[in-house]
Amino acid sequence: MSQIPIPEDRHFRPRLFGYDPQKSRPWLERAVYSAYVFVFWLLVITTYAGVPALFGALGWDSGWGFVFMRALQVVLLFLLSAVLALLLILVLRKYLGKVQERFGPMHYGPAGGIQTIFDALKLLAKEDFVPAAADVLTFRLAPAVTFVASFAMFAVIPFASGWVLADTNVGLVYLIAVSTLSTYGVLLGGVSSGNKWALIGALRAGAQMVSYEIPLALVFLTVAVWSGTLSLSGIVDAQLGLWNFLPLALPFVLYVIASLAELKHIPFDFPEAESELIAGYNVEYSGMSFAFFFLAEFVELFLLPALIVVFFFGGWHGPLFGLEPGSLAAGALESLYFTLKTAVWVWIFLWIRATLPRYRDDQLMEFAWKAMIPLALFGLVLAAYMRLIWR
Amino acid sequence: MSLLQEVWQAVKAIGTGMATVHKRVYEEAPTEFYPYVKPDLPPVSVQSLALVENEDGSERCIVCLQCERACPAQVITIERHRNPEGKGFLIDRFDIDLVNCMYCAACVEACPVSSIVTIQDFEMSTYDLRTLRADIDFLHEQARNSRQWYSPKFGVEIRTEDGRIEKAPPEMQPGGLAEILKPAEEVDS
Numbered sequence: 369m370s371q372i373p374i375p376e377d378r379h380f381r382p383r384l385f386g387y388d389p390q391k392s393r394p395w396l397e398r399a400v401y402s403a404y405v406f407v408f409w410l411l412v413i414t415t416y417a418g419v420p421a422l423f424g425a426l427g428w429d430s431g432w433g434f435v436f437m438r439a440l441q442v443v444l445l446f447l448l449s450a451v452l453a454l455l456l457i458l459v460l461r462k463y464l465g466k467v468q469e470r471f472g473p474m475h476y477g478p479a480g481g482i483q484t485i486f487d488a489l490k491l492l493a494k495e496d497f498v499p500a501a502a503d504v505l506t507f508r509l510a511p512a513v514t515f516v517a518s519f520a521m522f523a524v525i526p527f528a529s530g531w532v533l534a535d536t537n538v539g540l541v542y543l544i545a546v547s548t549l550s551t552y553g554v555l556l557g558g559v560s561s562g563n564k565w566a567l568i569g570a571l572r573a574g575a576q577m578v579s580y581e582i583p584l585a586l587v588f589l590t591v592a593v594w595s596g597t598l599s600l601s602g603i604v605d606a607q608l609g610l611w612n613f614l615p616l617a618l619p620f621v622l623y624v625i626a627s628l629a630e631l632k633h634i635p636f637d638f639p640e641a642e643s644e645l646i647a648g649y650n651v652e653y654s655g656m657s658f659a660f661f662f663l664a665e666f667v668e669l670f671l672l673p674a675l676i677v678v679f680f681f682g683g684w685h686g687p688l689f690g691l692e693p694g695s696l697a698a699g700a701l702e703s704l705y706f707t708l709k710t711a712v713w714v715w716i717f718l719w720i721r722a723t724l725p726r727y728r729d730d731q732l733m734e735f736a737w738k739a740m741i742p743l744a745l746f747g748l749v750l751a752a753y754m755r756l757i758w759r
Numbered sequence: 760m761s762l763l764q765e766v767w768q769a770v771k772a773i774g775t776g777m778a779t780v781h782k783r784v785y786e787e788a789p790t791e792f793y794p795y796v797k798p799d800l801p802p803v804s805v806q807s808l809a810l811v812e813n814e815d816g817s818e819r820c821i822v823c824l825q826c827e828r829a830c831p832a833q834v835i836t837i838e839r840h841r842n843p844e845g846k847g848f849l850i851d852r853f854d855i856d857l858v859n860c861m862y863c864a865a866c867v868e869a870c871p872v873s874s875i876v877t878i879q880d881f882e883m884s885t886y887d888l889r890t891l892r893a894d895i896d897f898l899h900e901q902a903r904n905s906r907q908w909y910s911p912k913f914g915v916e917i918r919t920e921d922g923r924i925e926k927a928p929p930e931m932q933p934g935g936l937a938e939i940l941k942p943a944e945e946v947d948s
C-alpha cells in the first residue's frame with residue numbers, strides 16, 4: 369500500500385487581517401464605535417445644516433427648490449439610518465458577546481469593526497426568495513411598509529434647535545399614527561408568507577400592539593399636558609429648567625416598558641421569538657427584503673431611545689460654552705449632546721436585552737391592561753394636577 | 760404578600776440581574792484562540808500514533824506483533840521476515856488505519872520497547888480519508904515532527920534541539936511524578 373501524500377494546507381490557518389486576538393484592546397473597540405458615531409454626527413450636520421445652507425446660497429429655498437432640498441435631506445437620512453444600523457448591529461453583537469464572556473466579531477477590520485459591512489454585502493448578494501405559498505404582492509410590500517413606517521418617524525425628531533424636517537404642531541399625533549403603522553408591515557409580512565411560524569408571529573405582533581399602544585399614547589398625552597404643546601421642539605424647549613423625568617417619573621418608567629414592547633425587544637420579543645418561532649414574521653424572508661426588516665428594527669432601536677431623550681431628558685439641551693444659540697457651531701454641539709444622550713439610552717436598552725428572559729404574550733397583555741393603563745391614567749391625572757398647582 | 764411587596768421584589772430581582780450582567784462585561788473571556796495558538800495539552804493525551812526511530816535512524820520496533828494482537832479494532836497490519844544477518848525480524852509492512860482506529864492506546868501499552876507512542880498532534884483533518892491509512896513512512900514522519908511523546912514504559916520522552924532523545928524531566932511527566940520524587944531527592948541531599 370502506498371501512502372497518499374498529505375496536502376500542504378492540512379494545517380490551515382484563517383487570516384487575521386492584522387488583528388492580534390490575544391491582546392485585549394478595549395480602546396480600539398471604542399475608537400471604532402467613536403468613528404461610526406462621528407460619521408453619524410457629520411451626516412446629521414450635513415443633513416440639517418449643510419443642505420439648507422447650500423440651497424439657501426443657491427436661492428433654491430422656495431417652491432420646487434424646497435421640495436428638492438427636502439428630498440435630498442431624506443436621501444441623506446436614509447444613508448444615516450444605514451450607518452446607524454451598521455453601528456447598532458456591531459455594538460449589539462460585541463456587547464452581547466462581552467456579557468456572555470466571549471468575543472463578538474473580531475476578524476474583519478480593527479476589532480471586528482467592519483464585520484457588519486460584510487454582512488450587508490452578503491445580504492445584497494443573496495437571492496431574494498419568494499415561497500410558492502406566499503401572496504407575492506403583499507409579501508413584497510411588507511418590508512417596505514415596515515421600513516417606511518419606522519423611517520418616517522425621523523421627520524419630527526429634533527436633533528438640535530431648529531434641526532428638524534417637519535416642525536409640525538401635531539408631532540405627537542403624527543408619531544402615534546406612524547409608529548402604529550410599522551406593525552402593519554409585520555402583520556402583512558407574517559400573514560402573506562404562507563408559513564405557520566410567520567403567521568403566529570404576525571398574530572402575536574398584532575395582539576402585542578393592541579396592548580402597549582394605549583399606555584404609550586397615554587404617556588404621550590401626559591407629556592403633552594405637562595409641556596402644554598404637541599410639537600416635539602416645543603416639548604424640548606419646555607424642559608429648559610427641569611428635565612421631565614423628575615416630575616414625570618411614573619410615565620417615564622411606563623414609556624420605557626412600552627417602547628421595549630414597541631421595539632419587539634427582549635423581554636417582549638414575541639413576534640420573532642427565536643427559540644419558539646425560529647424568527648417569527650420574517651422567517652421566509654431573505655436577501656434585501658430581510659435586510660429591510662432588520663434595518664427597520666435597528667432604526668427603531670435608535671428612534672425610541674431618541675424619543676425618550678426628547679420627552680424626558682431635555683432633548684438637545686446641554687452646556688453651550690458661550691456659543692451663540694442658533695449658530696452652526698451651537699447646532700453641531702447640541703446635536704452631539706442629543707446623539708450621546710441617545711447612545712446612553714441605546715446602551716441601557718441593550719443592557720436590558722442582555723439581562724431579561726422573554727415573557728409570555730398573555731403576560732404582557734395582562735400587564736399592559738391591568739397595570740400599565742391604570743398607572744398611565746393615574747400619571748396623566750397627576751401631571752394635570754401638578755400642572756394646575758405649580759405652573 | 761401584598762402587591763407592593765411583590766412589585767418591590769420584582770424590581771429588586773431585575774436590578775440584581777442587571778448588576779450581575781454588568782459585572783460580566785469586565786471579566787476575561789475564556790476563549791481559546793485555537794487556530795492561531797495551539798492549546799497546552801497534558802503529556803498523556805492520545806491524539807495520534809507515531810512510530811519512534813532511534814537517534815541513529817535505526818528501527819526501534821522489534822516486530823514482535825504485540826500491538827497487532829492487542830488492537831481491539833484490528834486496524835494494525837504488520838508483515839515481517841527473519842533477519843538474514845543476525846537475530847530478530849525486519850519489517851516488510853507496518854500499516855495503521857487511522858480512520859478506524861479508536862485511539863484507545865492499547866498498542867502503546869502493549870509495546871515492550873516503547874516504539875509505538877502517543878503524540879500530541881491532533882490536527883488530523885483532511886479532505887481525503889485515504890491520507891489517514893498510515894504506512895510506516897507516515898508514522899515515522901509523525902514521530903520526527905513531534906517534540907515529545909508518551910508511552911507507559913518510558914514515560915514522556917523529548918527530542919532535544921540537537922536531535923537526541925531524552926527522558927523528560929519530572930515536571931513534564933504525568934501523574935504528579937514530580938511531587939512524588941521531590942521528597943526522595945530532598946532526603947538524599
